[in-house]
Amino acid sequence: MFFKRLSKSKSTPSPAPAADETAKLDTATSVPVPALQASNGAQALAAADLRRTVDGKSLGFKTTADLKPAAGLIGQDRALKALDFGLSIKARDFNIFVLGPPACGKSTAVRAHLAKAAAASETPSDWIYVNNFSDPRRPRAIALPAGRAAALSKGLVSALRELAAALPVAFETEDYKARRSAIEEEFRNTREDALDAVYAKAAQQNIAVLRTPLGFGMAPMHDGKVVKSEVFNQLPETMRRDVESRIKLLQSELETILSDAPKADKRRRTQLAALNQDVSQNAIEDALDELSAAFSDLPEIAAFLAEAASDLAENAAHLIAQPGSRAGALSEDAFSQDGRFRRYLVNVVVSQKDAKAGAPVSEALDPTAANLCGHTEHIQTAQGSLSDFLLIRSGALHRANGGALMIDARDIVNSPTAWSALKRALKSGEINIEAASDGLNGVTRAERIEPEPIPLNIKVVLFGEPDLFYRLHKDDPGFAQLFKVQADFDETLDRSKDNDAAYAQLIASIVETHSLKPIxxxxxxxxxxxxxxxxxxxxxxxxxxxxxxxxxREADYWSDGETRKTTTADDIVRALEERTRRANRIRDDVLESVERGIVLIETKGTKVGQINGLSLVQKAGFNFGRPARITARVHLGQGRVTDIEREVNLGGPVHSKGVMILWGYLAGRFAQDVPLALAASLVFEQSYGAVDGDSASSAELLALLSALADTPLRQDLAVTGSINQLGELQAVGGINEKIEGFYDICASRGITGTQGVVIPRANRQHLMLREDVVKAVKDGRFAIYAVKTIDEALTLVTGLEAGDRGADGRFPAETVNGRIEARLRSFAERARSFSLGKDGAAAGSAT
Known part of the structure; x- marks a missing residue:
């Protein structure tokens, strides 16, 4: 549906003509131009039929300040009951799709309805991610009672700050230093004693132990000096073998000592680690005791704190502040930046601390995959792109978990990855951050973490127009499986005293919402x-x-200019006029082109095969009617109506359908016993753009009938309405704008008193015409005729009886239908004489 704005003609209508002028003969033809009265079943509508007015006095209040503003939309019981059902049913595949026209306030109303339901619901859990000490690549997700995650995070930071200050003190005591020195000294002395024993034994055997850059070496000695190799080689063989044997034994002992060194050093480190853990244990317990006690009722948190305490004890030496630093003065942010402390913090991804009691209701304004399911950020290090549990960021599903999430359907459907991620989360019942964060922003990550999924308990509410809902339901099986509740908002509300009063309350809520003056x-x-x-x-x-x-809001602005304390009807009218003035340049250009004779439209006289049709122009929300000359030509042929718009690819399928229906009517009425041996062409004159819709099919048929009967049509009338094969006129859209478009042209040229518009009778209920048009009708200067059949319209636009078939099956010769029948018979006879249509078929074709 498009917003139709009210407008006024820029020309002043001419006064009504004298009564004796309304029935005068047109100088160009011998066909009389009838006065503004209906004939042959056509109804000339009274002014009261053209606009349903409301008397402000009947509303029962002075201003909107006297009214209680409406809460949400009115008259939407069906949609609201569907919402209640969707929210109440626990199944996770019963999510909700809210369909309705745009700008109808459905999102505001649904948000208010959801908030009311959410307020009575249980507040969901907080969620945190913590380090997995066994496998840091797979952070753990832990749920906490609502509001407690923030306290845990703050308490842990305080404990770590206290520990950062206490640990250096514990490692600087004389007792710790003495115990550490004893361990170091014990292992150092043991090794040195073993080496000294080897040295002494070698000396007793005149063997020298030498240290070289490549290790230890041994050589024979004599008189305290190392024997040179050339001297040693001159010794008797038995002596050399004895020396070499003793050296080999000593080397074996030395190798044993040296090979035991790593094991001994490992034992040393183990003892030192045990010492560090023992020394740090008291400081860790003192720092964490209060926090552990506060969360002892939560087994998962207690287990995490115990793991953290054990890991802190094992790595206590690494947590000591670097020389010259003041560990106790570290800020809260410093712990997340300091690699020594990051692993012990918690990442609060969802906190209900500052939320209102009840379930959350939120809206995903930018529903990308990462924004919905969360993502992991990355930092650049010398080793590449890295991530950890503290870089996990929550998504809209996390924040709305336990409540409801509102999403514009078109936004998320236009993002295939987001749409797939949402369906995957709803189907699995969990939020998997890893799947959504892979390749975030198109960057391939060198390292990924795989956070533990978080269970999902949510109602997703999509908003969209009906056509999108039906398309998704047809083309996307996943959609139909997950969104099983249809909350269908009505586009309109029935007029009644009660509904008028309710609508007034809705207006009062608009005033209140935008802090405007009362109306x-x-x-x-x-x-x-x-x-x-x-x-x-x-x-x-x-x-x-x-x-x-x-x-x-615009009316409130204009009332400010008049320094009024209340917005009045005059301000409403001013707002409507100004809105039209800002948007109607194209309409004025069209009107001017007609006034200057550039676009040929006649508003008086009569013409054969020519009629004024009416089209609707829609430009950026501003709609206006534009008359269009439609002409028809006929001649002898083989039963073909040429739709020129279609032939040049300017006619849309609905327009082409209308022409084919027109042909069906013609063949069904006049080709029962003779073939349609004619050829005809139809065209919208001076139309250079696409033409679609069938609202001009009645005017096209009248032009064709006029051409066949050689009977002129009134040019002071415009016609709109679609036709069916039975000759009945059917309702069309944009009826108000179409009527006003023809009226504006007539008014700009001067109202003659005979001008008017012919509309389908089914469109009577749609009339809400501008007040200047209504006044012209009331004054007898313009007319709106409502007709039910093409014969009623034919009588009106020709001034002749359309004619009914008599007992002989023929139309009276003096009627329009009689003339058409005679013309078609003459075509058939001439075709027969020229050997055209040899099979005598009665049916033709329309293209």
């Missing part, structure tokens, strides 16, 4: 009329709250 009863009455205009139905009110709210 008086007459202004509200005018807005009710505008709402019916938007609904394109005098018996309905539009629920498109957005346009109404815009008008209210």
């Amino acid at each position: 008086d009863a007459a202004g509200v009455a005018r807005l009710l009329e505008v709402s019916s205009r938007i609904a394109e139905d005098s018996d309905k009110l539009s629920i498109e709250v957005g346009p109404i709210a815009d008008i209210v």
Whole structure:
């Protein structure tokens, strides 16, 4: 549905013509131009039929300040009951799709309804991610009672700060230093004693132990000096072998000592680690005792704190502040930046600390995969791109978990990865951050972490227009499986005393929401009329709250200029006029082109095969009617109607369908006993853009019938309406704008008193015409005719009886249908004489 804005003609209508002028003969033809009266079943509508007005006095209040503002939308019981059902049923595949027109306020209303339901629901858990000390690549997710995650995070930071200050002190005591020195000394002395024993034994055997850059070496000695190799080689063989044997034994002992050194050093380190753990244990317990006691009721938190305490004790030596630093003065942020402390912190991804009691209701404004399911950030290090549990970021699903998440359907469907991620999360019942974060922002990560999934308990509410809902339901099986609740908002509300009063309360809520001045009863009455205009139905009110709210705010602006304390009906009218003035340049250009004779439109006289059709132009939310000349030509042929718009690819499928229906009517009525041996062409003159829709099919048929009967049509009338094969006129859209478009042209040239528009009778209920058009009708200067059949319209636009078949099965010769029948018989006879249509088929074709 498009917003139809009210507008006024820029030309002043001419006064009504004298009564004796309304029935004068047109100088170009011998066909009389009838006065403004209906004939042959056509109804000339009274002014009261053209616009349903509202008397502000009947509303029962002075201004909107006297009213209680409406909470949410009105008259949407079906949709709200569907919402209640979708929220109440526990199954995770019963998510909700809210469908309705845009700018109808459905998101505001649904948000208010969800908030009311959420307030009575249980507040969901907090969620944190912590380091997995066994496998840091797989951080653990832990749930906490609502509001306690923040306390845990703050308490852990305080404990670590205290520990950072206490540990250096514990490792600087004389007792620790003495115990450490004893361990070091014990292992150092043991090794040195073993080496000294080897040295002494070697000396007793005149063997020297030498240290070289490559290790230890041995050589024979004599008189305290090392024997040179050339001297040693001159010794008797038995002596050399004896020396070499003693050296080999000593080397074996030395190798044993040296090979035991790593094991001994490992024992040393083990003892030192045990010492460090023992010394740090008291400081760790003192720092964490209070926090452990506060969370002892949560087994998972207690287990995490115990693991953290054990890891702290094992790595205590590494946590001692570097020389010259003041560990106790570290800020809260310093712990997350300091690699020594990061692994012991917690990452609060969801906290209910500052949230209102009840379940959360939120909206995903930018529903990308990462924004929905969360992501992991990365930092650049010398080793490459790295991540850890503290770089996990929550998504909209995390924050709305346990409640409801609202998403614009078109936004998420336009992002395939986000749409897939959402369906995957809903189907599995868990939020998997790893899947959403892989390749974030198109970057391939060198290292990934795999956070533990978080269980998902949520109702997702999608918003969209009906066409999107039906397309998804048809083309996406996953959608139908997961969104089983349809909350369908009505586009309109029936007009009644109660509903008018409820709509006034809705206007009062707009005033309150935007902090505007009160609107008086007459202004509200005018807005009710505008709402019916938007609904394109005098018996309905539009629920498109957005346009109404815009008008209210603009009217408030104009009332400021008049220094009024209350917005009045005059301000509403001013707002509507200004909105039209800002948007109607194209309409004025069209009107000017007609006034200057550039676009050929006649508003008086008669012509054969020529009629004024009406089209609707839609430009950026501003709609206006534009008359279009439609012409028809006929001649002898083989039963073919050429739709020129279609032939040049300017006619849309609905327009082409209308032409084919037109042909069906013609063949069904006049080709029962003779073939349609004619050829015809139809065209929208001076139309250079695409033409679609069948609302001009009745005008096209009238032009064709006129050409066949060689009977002129009134040019002071314009015709709209679609035709069916039975000759009945059917309702069309944009009826108000179409009527006003022809009226504006007539008014700019000077109202003659005979001009008017022929519409389908089914469109009567849709009339909410501008007040200047209604006044022209009331004064007898313009007319709106409602017809049910093409024969009624034919009589009206020709001034002749259409004619009914007599007992002989023929139409009376003097009627329009009689003339058509005679013309078609003459075509058939001439075709036969020229040997055309040898099979005598009665049916033709329409293209």
